[in-house]
Amino acid sequence: MSEALVDEIEAINSIYGDDTLTPSTQDQDPSIFILTLPGDTASLRLQFPQTYPDVPPTVLGTHSTGAAGKRGAAARDLTLFRDAVSEVYEPGQVCLFDAIEKVQELLAAVKEGEEEEDDEAVSPHAGDVPDATPTAPPTEPSAGGDLGPPPPWTLSAPFIENKSTFIARCAPVTTPAQAAAFLAHLLASDKRVRTATHNITAWRVRGPNGTSFQDCDDDGETAAGGRLLHLMQLMDLWDTMVVVTRWYGGQKLGPRRFALINQTARDAFVRAGLVREEVAAGGKRKGGR
Structure with missing residues (x-):
């Protein structure tokens, strides 16, 4: 093996x-x-x-x-x-x-199509049944219900070290509110992510009239969000957010965890086409805009 x-x-x-x-x-x-x-x-x-x-x-x-x-x-x-x-x-x-x-x-696409077909098959035609009294909506929507379309995430490859696993997601955003909404959608719709040890987030948005907005969240991984935001600054990435999810494997990584978080985020940026991979002398890859 x-x-x-x-x-x-x-x-x-x-x-x-x-x-x-x-x-x-x-x-x-x-x-x-x-x-x-x-x-x-x-x-x-x-x-x-x-x-x-x-x-x-x-x-x-x-x-x-x-x-x-x-x-x-x-x-x-x-x-x-x-x-x-x-x-x-x-x-x-x-x-x-x-x-x-x-x-x-x-x-998900197949099941959505099947559900639509089932709804069409059982829905009564107009006039078949008397109007019913509307009922109150359920207090908790079914999985994926009322969340709207999923954000256009680009995922990194999973990175693992000492049984800890890291995965990054990046998506284009145009406002701070949209970044917050994308994160909320992810946590509401994906139990694996919601129950992970950390979901470290950073985003940068160019606003109107030369204004700009940026922020980050460690989610319990002290200083990780700031380092992730600094990576985006160094790479000059705008109108983008990234979420790095970590599942802790039981063995402490020390400062090495910060390199893994940034490495995973960078892989998502590369896969999204935000960063260009260049092959330098000796075959070693480096990134550029």
């Missing part, structure tokens, strides 16, 4: 739960793992070649049909995950985190 796969297994289980990616107990082949997708979905059998991530994992099939027990849903999840792997995989780069996030997006 490659070191990259060991790190990826640790990151995936830190983010989504301890039993998300585990070795198969039904196969003698140690390269076969069981991936349990988040939510009410199927578990999948994956095989990782010795040369992964230079070659992609093979999605062998379903392991179980999930809590719903629907074969059709399991086949759907299998197809969507294969599509997600094909879309996100790049040779030499681990891909499971991106594939899981991608398949979650695809599943």
